[in-house]
Amino acid sequence: MFEFKMPKMGESISEATIINWLKKVGDYIEAEETLLEVATDKVDSEVPSPVSGTITEIRFQKDAIVEVGTVLALISPLTHEGGTSKIEDKKEENKNQTIQPSINRQRLSENRQPTTDNRQRITDNFLSPLIISIAQKENLSIEELQQIQGSGAEGRLQKSDVFNYLKNRKYPLKSIPQPTTYNLQPTTFPKPKINFVEGKDRIVEMDRMRKMIADHMVYSKQTSPHVTSYLEVDVTNVVNWRNENKDTFQEKYGEKLTFTPIFIEAVAKAIQDFPLINVSVDENKIIVHNDINIGMATALPTGNLIVSVVKKANKKDITSIAKEVNQLAESARNNKLKPEDIQGSTFTISNVGTFGSLMGTPIINQPEVAILALGIIKKRPEVITTEKGDEIAIRSMMFLSLSFDHRVVDGFLGGSFLKRVGDNLEQFNTSTKL
Known part of the structure; x- marks a missing residue:
């Protein structure tokens, strides 16, 4: 029986904490395959098994602090046909092996x-x-x-x-x-006390x-000075067109027709008119992307969001975009997205109206420089101008919120782009065929 011991983790390190076992009792493990992950105050390390065999006993569980040299597990080794163990000569190797730090440990x-x-x-x-x-x-x-x-x-x-x-x-x-x-002076403001009521x-x-989501959001806010502009849009034409075509689309393609492909088309057309919104920042350089790849934030059953990407959206008609949107959304919900489905976005939209929000202040999806939030569509009485003059009519209204990186997108560019997206929605061609 081979005794698998806590290896040395470097000089002056006498103990380590078990983070996770990657195998359980009864599992077979190959030599050099990672058996568990351990941590010290300085490093995280993956610890491989020096032998091939079946795990017969695990003596310490996750979060246990174990001294170097202590037996962690027993492994029944794979033997030659003649019955001689293949790993007798490796016992001393395991006993004296030192795991090199794999990466600096943070927090x-x-x-x-x-x-x-x-x-x-x-x-x-x-x-x-x-x-x-x-x-x-x-x-x-x-x-x-x-x-x-x-x-x-x-x-x-x-x-x-x-x-x-x-x-x-x-x-x-x-x-x-x-x-x-930045060389900022440390704050002298005391950390606010959190009142915690035991039992309640x-x-x-x-x-x-x-x-990780929290870290990414903080990273984005620290990297990009965020500015958010708002625009109210009359999407009555869009709503009427979808209502007239959703049943036909369902019958023809067996899929639902949502508002998302219409939004993506409107954004892609606006980016063509304002290409400097479709950029990334690399230190003092502005990278202007040729392809217009629209990321769409999709809610998962767990409550988290994932951003899948419609590539070259400006070169696709609304039917193609609708099919792709449905396919990506379905794959996201079933955790079947491919790596290429979530890479390379150059601009992101987030439909906060799905959750009933009137508007939002979205955080930029780095390394992009802008993100558009779409609020809920609500019917309201509005003053409109007709051939007879001003009249009050029931219209479908929606707020657009554009957050942009003020390092490279100024108010004129951000506002002009947002207005163009709104114009594209208000002037949607209701004769569009699917």
């Missing part, structure tokens, strides 16, 4: 969160602090992590999976802006996916 205590019951593959069960720290360092979004095929137990992401993905990553990392560092209030720890 260890913050990342040790309890596992939550989440149906998505990217959950506490599959995102280790090591993977999170690599993702933060390499500017990997949650959406990208979600599409990487894990080679660990039950599809779990391992360090090698992430690095292999980065080698073949198509979207250029250089175009992702880095936050500017409760504490809910952020899971790791929510922590």
